[in-house]
Amino acid sequence: MKDLIYKIQRFEDGTLDYEDQIVLFAHLIETGKIAHLQGVYQRMATEYMNMGFIMHDGTIDWDAIKQYSEEEEYEEFLREEKSHARYRY
Numbered sequence: 001m002k003d004l005i006y007k008i009q010r011f012e013d014g015t016l017d018y019e020d021q022i023v024l025f026a027h028l029i030e031t032g033k034i035a036h037l038q039g040v041y042q043r044m045a046t047e048y049m050n051m052g053f054i055m056h057d058g059t060i061d062w063d064a065i066k067q068y069s070e071e072e073e074y075e076e077f078l079r080e081e082k083s084h085a086r087y088r089y
Contacts, residue, residue, distance in 0.1 A: 004033075022053055022060055030058025 007024045010016035016024065025045050028034040034045050048054045052064040 022048065022065065026054045026058045026060045028058075029054060029056070 004024075004027070007016060007020065011021060011024060025034070025041075025048050028037065028041065029045055029049075034042055045054070049056060051068065052061055053068070054060055
């Protein structure tokens, strides 16, 4: 539980790296804890699912992430995520 809280705190302050964010959101989806968190978490989880990175059961599709990471849009997405991470709340 402490580890989960620590990861959520790091996500909120913008210091959780991208792969760890995917793992965090997959865990929140898999355990159903996502439903008890603020809307921003639910929207981010939905975005990851819409991108095909996380399935509805919490399974991570690393191949989809790798394929996306090979596209230029991925780098832009990461820059945007990092620049806005600290201002989400």
